[in-house]
Amino acid sequence: MSTTETLVAAAEAHGAHNYHPLPVVVATADGAWMTDVEGRRYLDLLAGYSALNFGHGNPRLLAAARAQLERVTLTSRAFHHDRFGAFCEQLAALCGMDMVLPMNTGAEAVETAVKTARKWGHLVKGVPDGRSKIVVAGNNFHGRTTTIISFSTDQEARADFGPYTPGFEIVPYGDLTAMRAAVTENTVAVLLEPVQGEAGVVVPPAGYLPAVRELTRERGVLFVADEIQSGLGRTGRTFACEHEGVVPDMYVLGKALGGGIVPVSAVVSSAEVLGVFRPGEHGSTFGGNPLACAVALEVIAMLRTGEYQERSADLGARLHRDLAELTGTGKVSAVRGRGLWAGVDVDPSVGTGREVSERMMGRGVLVKDTHGSTIRIAPPLTISREDLDWGIGELREVLGA
Known part of the structure; x- marks a missing residue:
């Protein structure tokens, strides 16, 4: 078995099954990116359900924590x-x-x-x-x-x-x-x-x-x-x-x-x-x-400073513009949200939300499903415009749109 398979098996055997995580095992993370135990990189479009609004390992926040730890x-x-x-x-x-x-x-x-x-x-x-x-x-x-x-x-x-x-x-x-x-x-x-x-x-x-x-x-x-x-x-x-x-x-x-x-x-x-x-x-x-x-x-x-709110508003407008284009393809029935936060209802013909999330994982992008057919997108507010565009482009490819 691979390192990923071994670690997932250990988690399944000894951890209570109160979650159903995607089979990716994160080892390190920086900004909007996470790297698994095999060295594969993934763009994080979930941000810990908004817990990571400022990205992984934000230098200002790490510095504040280190200073207080001492x-x-x-x-x-x-x-x-x-x-x-x-x-x-x-x-x-x-x-x-x-x-x-x-x-x-x-x-x-x-x-x-x-x-x-x-x-x-x-x-x-x-x-x-x-x-x-x-x-x-x-x-x-x-x-x-x-x-x-x-x-x-x-x-x-x-x-x-x-x-x-x-x-x-x-x-x-x-x-x-x-x-x-x-x-x-x-x-x-x-x-x-x-x-x-x-x-x-x-x-x-x-x-x-x-x-x-x-x-x-x-x-x-x-x-x-x-x-x-x-x-x-x-x-x-x-x-x-x-x-x-x-x-x-x-x-x-x-x-x-x-x-x-x-x-x-x-x-x-x-x-x-x-x-x-x-x-x-x-x-x-x-x-x-x-x-x-x-x-x-x-x-x-x-x-x-207002910097992060403004960034969320600006990139959010871009995100919703791109997602709105998917609703005319027959692959997405609805898109909702505000700022850098969106719920995408996937048409059943494409697959379940879980299946779409797994296909995205295979392309190096991490999202998560909810209520069967909805994909949640909530990247760190620090994500670059280029990374966001690439991640949504991968979603477009996965949906066949």
Whole structure:
């Protein structure tokens, strides 16, 4: 067996089968490129589901991590450390808000947002304890904890994991009438992805997010934007909500905040909302640790220049122009997305999304399928124009377009 086959076999034999990865074994990576254990190079058009917005091994981020590794990496929140205050202050400023509650993973941040909304609803809005409701959208993806899958409509993520956590109302994404009907006196929050990533990079109808924002204001409900995948430059703006001129009550952030080096997530909101917490009521041993804060501070500094947002917007326009041409070939039924982020629905005559991903891998380009027939494209924001053109050209060849 080859080295790749040996390593894949070991992973299959001893690793739980909670993922179905493509049979490529990455050994090194730089920028938008990854190299496997056999020395083959691949263009990365997935970027760790937006965790690698700034590319593999970004020199600025590596330098920040190395410098912090020499100083202190973990204190726990039992003590202050010299990076925490600056991280919270600067992330709050980037979001135009007051306070930050840092965690590690995206799912932890969503769980934190749920707890925050419930506590705020009880203490501030006056909803009786245990009666609060949070409205979410169908086909959402907010993580895979027991609570989060309780309001998922994806049976692959949900089935066989009951009993489920109550307190959630699911409405169709983009359906304002259903949203209005679902928001009651016991509703404490509406939790939405401004672009649904796992569902296939689904952009809501124009005007939907502003209407939800207005509805939540009218009814005294928190609008929580899960920007874990869509935020921090991916869509051509710092936050995807900005495309509709919307400012939520709470941002849920992750993935790119850790620069592809360490897991960093955060809930960012007003002092009124995050001020409901008291010591001991919520926390994380690693949340807001010195290494995470040092890397995230550099991410924030990079985003403040606007360079990466502009690059995503410019290259994204090129990406969507080229993908739109495929819809007239009979090989692609639809293309959606914003910035350097796209969902491509492949016609069944071409093959499944998995089959197309495997053919792309054979040509040295890495993408990933979702929901059977959709290919997700989300390259690092640092990708060159030439590499992007080449990767989409390979997709055109694979589709026979």
